[in-house]
Amino acid sequence: MNRPFTSNALGQCLAVIGLVLMLLLSNEAIAVAVPITQESPLNIPTSPAEIKQGEIRFYQNCAYCHGAKGIGGKSKKLQCRDFEGDYLFDTISNGLRRGSQFMPPWADTFSESERLELVAYILSLRTLETCL
Structure with a gap:
């Protein structure tokens, strides 16, 4: 017998989606905080x-x-x-x-x-x- 989609299942789905969004947004914030380019104090050869x-x-x-x-x-x-x-x-x-x-x-x-x-x-x- 098929049971209709219950509010409990809907709540679980929304919780998972919320968790995924939180993880994605937190990674984005971390990525923004890291500098893209850094000047190196090393004298790396170029010849x-x-x-x-x-x-x-x-x-x-x-x-x-x-x-x-x-x-x-x-x-x-x-x-x-x-x-x-x-x-x-x-x-x-x-x-x-x-x-x-x-x-x-x-x-x-x-x-x-x-x-x-x-x-x-x-x-x-x-x-x-x-x-x-």
Whole structure:
């Protein structure tokens, strides 16, 4: 026997819709509070030669996990992503642990300028033709 739509069911539906709207609006408020652009105090290289050095270092040390040209593999892809230079420098320097995945810190392995070259190369991956 089919029961007509009761006010209790209607109240539950409205409560769920209200909860979803609250979550959406609260995320919107959070997104507005975060600055869109930040100026980096780092002196990230921009010359093709320094970016090329970062690419060489990337292939020697990072491609095993992040894939050739940052396409991903054991770890997340780096291509076509809108990273901040400060975030990349901090992650390369201090490492990162997410669940069972672990990226080692490279501060004791690479000089500051070498880590900045890596940052410059990774930032260049967001402008590949496949990203446009």
